[in-house]
Amino acid sequence: MDNRACWAALGAAESNGHRPAADTPSPVDGPVGTTWRPVDLGPFLRGEVERPEPTVGISRADGLRLLYPAREHMVIGEMESGKSWLALASVSAELTAGNRVLYIHGEEADPTDTIERLQALGVSDDDILARFTFVGPNEPVDPFSLAVLLDPPPSLVVLDGTNELMSMNRLGIRDEDGAAAYRRLLVKPCTAVGAAVLSCDHVVKDREKRDRGPLGSIHKGNGLTGSLILLENASPFGRGERGCSHVFVTKDRPGHLRRHGRPSKLPGKTFMGSLIVDDTRTTVGYLDLSFIEPPEDQPRESVRSRDQLDDDRVLEVVEAIAGTGRQPTLRGVRSKAGLGKDRVDNALTRLVLDSRLIEKPGPNRSRLFSVAEVIP
Incomplete structure (x- = not known):
């Protein structure tokens, strides 16, 4: 036969x-x-099946979107790099367009913060009640309950807290089988009904590897069918603050995004612009979130890394302390920079090696710093 x-x-x-x-x-x-x-x-x-284009979620100032319908995506970054802001800006865009959104939060069962942010982004209470579904589970997924949540189908599903959701379903975060099972349980039922899926995850602790994928199994990133978005924080987010993160795409399976960005020095890492959340309310009387494209006149290799931003911040602090007539010390720089002990120490080391700062020993084993003179 x-x-x-x-x-x-x-x-x-x-x-x-x-x-x-x-x-x-x-x-x-x-x-x-x-x-x-x-x-x-x-x-x-016969060309009857159209290739997907990015038409879902947050829109850059020039109209570019980052998410593909019926595809799986992931946004990764350190804590407070803006992952939830990017996800909720995508939720806001879909709700405002009249679409349904499902938000599954593995880290928060209380929707208070999520609702507050959506309201701050200008989403009306009527739109939230009519088309936004929030779930904060603390038990393994029930396929039939998930099917009910997907009827009628949403245009976007956000899975916030990937590692918590994996642990909740007894899946190994660092196991390839765990990543594959997570995809079968939570992702594929959503993409099967046409929804774009956006998972929020952390980066690895090793700075040398964090540009390459999320925390845990490499299969988390390898199995994505849409885009992998990396956020690198330039200035912290907070109430009354103006925060900014640089947005990079490190994977784009359908291939429509990279031509709208700028290559960085790391192969496969494309700079797509900056995510800015301005809550200072000085220019306008409300929280203003914007996603802006790279400047036209910016050199293609001039995207500043976090190390460069840290170096500038630490140098600025040393100059400010010296300007008050006091001697900049390691402890004083750490307390003023607001970057964390390791980032300040690494920046000081780079600045000394680059001859931008001079280090000398002080009393009681202290470390003293001064700005190097610029020789014309």
């Missing part, structure tokens, strides 16, 4: 009610086992 005859026989058996014992109906994907049948390639060869 050839392959076609085998598949025909299987179809006839199923039509008569004879299914394999393991063939349990699924609320989203249909009977288990049907995914192993050959795909009809005709529509693809």
Whole structure:
């Protein structure tokens, strides 16, 4: 019996009610086992299947979006780099456009902060009540409950707190099988109904590897079918503050995004612009979130890294302390820079090696710093 005859026989058996014992109906994907049948390639060869374009979520000032419908995406960054702001700006865009959004929060069961931010972004209470669904689970996912949440289908599903959601479902964060199971349990049912999925995750602790993917198994990033977005904080976010993070794309499976950005010095890392959350309310009387493209006159290799920004900040602090007539010490610079002990120490080391600062020992084993004179 050839392959076609085998598949025909299987179809006839199923039509008569004879299914394999393991063939349990699924609320989203249909009977288990049907995914192993050959795909009809005709529509693809005839050009009847359109390639996805980024039409979902946050919009850059020039109209570019970062998320593809029915694809899986991830935004990664350190704590307070703006991951939730980017996700909620995407939620705001979809709700304002009249679409439904499902937000599954693995770290917060209380929606207070999420609702407050959406309101600050200008989303009306009516839109939130009508089309926004918030879930804060503390138990493993129930496929049938998830199917109910996806009916009617949302245009966007946010999975905030990837590692908590994996742990909640007893999946290993650093295991390839764990990442694959997470994708089957929580992601694929959502993309199957046409929703763009955006997961929020952390970066690895190793600074040398954090540009390459999220914390845990490399399969988290390798299996993405949309884009992988990296946020690098330039100035902290907070109430009454103006925070900024640089936005990079480090993976773009459909391939529509990179031509709208600027290559960085690291291959595969494309600078897409800056995410700014301005809550100073000095120019306007409300919180202002914007996603702006790289300046046209910016050299293609001039995207400033966090190390460079840290160096400038620490040098500025040393100059400010010296300007008061006091001797800048290691402890004094740490207390004023607001960057954390390790980042300040690393910046001081780089500045000394670059001959921008001079270091000398002080009393009681203290370390003293001064700005190096610039020789014309």
